Amino acid sequence: MSQLEWQDEFETGISVIDSQHKRIIHYINQLHDAERLNDPQLTTEVLINLIDYTLSHFAFEESLMEDAGYRALDIHKRTHDAFREKIKNYQQRHINGEDVTHELFELLNIWLINHIAEDDNSYAPTIRENMPGIDSNEQASWLKQKIQRFFQ
Numbered sequence: 001m002s003q004l005e006w007q008d009e010f011e012t013g014i015s016v017i018d019s020q021h022k023r024i025i026h027y028i029n030q031l032h033d034a035e036r037l038n039d040p041q042l043t044t045e046v047l048i049n050l051i052d053y054t055l056s057h058f059a060f061e062e063s064l065m066e067d068a069g070y071r072a073l074d075i076h077k078r079t080h081d082a083f084r085e086k087i088k089n090y091q092q093r094h095i096n097g098e099d100v101t102h103e104l105f106e107l108l109n110i111w112l113i114n115h116i117a118e119d120d121n122s123y124a125p126t127i128r129e130n131m132p133g134i135d136s137n138e139q140a141s142w143l144k145q146k147i148q149r150f151f152q
């Protein structure tokens with residue numbers, strides 16, 4: 001598989017979310033490189049960053065959907081839960097010394113990318129409608145607080 005590139009269909013129109021998704025794609029590509037270079041230490045580093053960042057991003061998204069009063073929050077959360085379970089499993093297998101890079105790369109490529117293009121685009125209109133200032137200064141303190149809470 002080749003490197004992933006940002007596509008228009010990933011765009012949610014919420015710049016804080018789009019930039020987090022871009023960062024996830026960046027980590028997925030790093031994982032791809034680590035596998036190609038056959039560098040186990042780099043793989044471990046990228047895996048830790050990727051998992052950590054994705055989990056923080058999910059928590060951030062859930063909090064955002066909650067504050068915006070998104071009706072299908074529970075369904076979206078369950079989708080995240082399923083992914084968190086899968087991730088835990090890969091993490092454990094990696095700790096046990098198994099090489100899960102390729103499998104994980106494929107999962108991320110298919111599952112996470114579909115999730116961004118479809119599920120995340122389902123909540124985006126509610127956020128844009130109920131939190132119109134999300135990307136403006138008006139919400140700056142809200143954003144700052146959330147980012148501090150979930151990304152540290």
Ligand SMILES: [Fe+2]
Pocket residue numbers: 058061076080115119120
């Ligand atoms: Fe999501």
